[in-house]
Amino acid sequence: QVQLLQSGAEVKKPGASVKVSCKASGYTFTNYDLNWVRQASGQGLEWMGWMNPNSGNTGYAQKFQGRVTITRNTSISTAYMELTSLKSEDTAVYYCARGNSGYYSKWFDPWGQGTLVTVSS
Amino acid sequence: SYELTQPPSVSVSPGQTASITCYGDKLGDTYPCWFQQKAGQSPVLVMYEDNTRPSGIPERFSGSNSGNTATLTISGTQSMDEADYYCQAWDSSTVVFGGGTKLTVL
Numbered sequence: 001q002v003q004l005l006q007s008g009a010e011v012k013k014p015g016a017s018v019k020v021s022c023k024a025s026g027y028t029f030t031n032y033d034l035n036w037v038r039q040a041s042g043q044g045l046e047w048m049g050w051m052n053p054n055s056g057n058t059g060y061a062q063k064f065q066g067r068v069t070i071t072r073n074t075s076i077s078t079a080y081m082e083l084t085s086l087k088s089e090d091t092a093v094y095y096c097a098r099g100n101s102g103y104y105s106k107w108f109d110p111w112g113q114g115t116l117v118t119v120s121s
Numbered sequence: 122s123y124e125l126t127q128p129p130s131v132s133v134s135p136g137q138t139a140s141i142t143c144y145g146d147k148l149g150d151t152y153p154c155w156f157q158q159k160a161g162q163s164p165v166l167v168m169y170e171d172n173t174r175p176s177g178i179p180e181r182f183s184g185s186n187s188g189n190t191a192t193l194t195i196s197g198t199q200s201m202d203e204a205d206y207y208c209q210a211w212d213s214s215t216v217v218f219g220g221g222t223k224l225t226v227l
Binding site: 044046050059062104106112114 | 207
């Protein structure tokens with residue numbers, strides 16, 4: 001079955017960087033976009049950006065431009081999200097989600113299990 | 122920037138119909154989708170392209186979208202439907218989520 005398996009929880013100090021991985025299985029990795037979404041505790045969902053694993057093309061939410069980089073290693077069907085200059089406000093669960101395209105729109109399914117990133121001094 | 126507005130909470134009695142709305146400018150032109158998120162779990166897609174249910178989602182879930190408002194309807198609501206629900210749409214090449222609605226079944 002289609003699965004996205006993310007790396008484990010991270011604790012980082014302010015100003016550091018974090019890199020979260022998302023390993024895809026059960027489908028051809030390069031055939032579907034990969035998106036990253038985060039959720040602070042008790043808050044809503046916030047989209048960060050997307051990547052086309054085939055071309056490597058990316059797009060980022062304006063809020064994260066310059067701080068986030070999404071990359072991939074197609075040989076191991078894994079995508080990565082790196083966030084730099086971490087602040088306490090970046091403490092959140094980070095999700096990867098596969099993008100699916102239809103005739104009219106795109107949607108996210110499935111989602112990874114989430115990776116908790118804690119930023120604390 | 123584009124915004125999607127949802128009511129913070131909706132309450133429904135078991136067996137009754139719950140309606141969760143999502144408001145956005147010209148949302149009827151954007152084919153939004155809906156996610157269900159239970160406590161401590163990852164979001165799950167329950168509706169896409171306005172009114173299409175993914176496989177495995179019960180028939181009691183339905184969707185509609187017209188004008189500026191999309192609606193997720195749960196008929197015969199069950200206790201297992203208690204969760205946060207998020208609408209989501211695309212604005213050009215940017216993804217926008219609604220703020221989420223907590224559905225309480227009591």
